[in-house]
Amino acid sequence: MNVVVAVLIALLGGFVQARRHRDRLAVDVHMVWWMVWVVGVASIVGAGFHIFDGANVAEMIGYTRGNGGFQWENAMGDLAIGVIGIMAYWFRGNFWLATIVVLTVQYLGDAAGHIYFWVVENNTRPDNIGLPLWTDIMLPIVMWILYFLSRRANGDACSKPEVAESHA
Numbered sequence: 001m002n003v004v005v006a007v008l009i010a011l012l013g014g015f016v017q018a019r020r021h022r023d024r025l026a027v028d029v030h031m032v033w034w035m036v037w038v039v040g041v042a043s044i045v046g047a048g049f050h051i052f053d054g055a056n057v058a059e060m061i062g063y064t065r066g067n068g069g070f071q072w073e074n075a076m077g078d079l080a081i082g083v084i085g086i087m088a089y090w091f092r093g094n095f096w097l098a099t100i101v102v103l104t105v106q107y108l109g110d111a112a113g114h115i116y117f118w119v120v121e122n123n124t125r126p127d128n129i130g131l132p133l134w135t136d137i138m139l140p141i142v143m144w145i146l147y148f149l150s151r152r153a154n155g156d157a158c159s160k161p162e163v164a165e166s167h168a
Contacts, residue, residue, distance in 0.1 A: 003135050006042035010034045025155040031146045032089055039103055040085030043078045050075035062125040077106055093159035100147055104140040111136035
């Protein structure tokens, strides 16, 4: 459910800030809000659940008893994505591209796992084929759309040359 809250915060924050700061491209404002909240904060919260409540998370998904190393490894992947999502507030251009590539590989890989266990093991638990599956599919799509819209508008997704300081 934390992803739903993060999406609502990103949508509301993005719309409010885009209206207040008309000097910025709206797509860039939305991209930052989605990177920080939906990619960053939601992934860090997800990592926390895998670290501190791994057995319950595994049970809800319908996997093992949760005492295997996969919980820790999955948490570290979520944590890494969360950290780079928040770092995207300060770093733009190719950093956004790298963040979205990592997010896409991780999330579509997660989606493939959910679908595999759904088809092969008939795992129809809500946390296997419900919101987590659809989030794993939709978030990369939303991020790629925002990224390409920003690039098309020559926004912050485009790498800008460093401007050398003049010491004259």
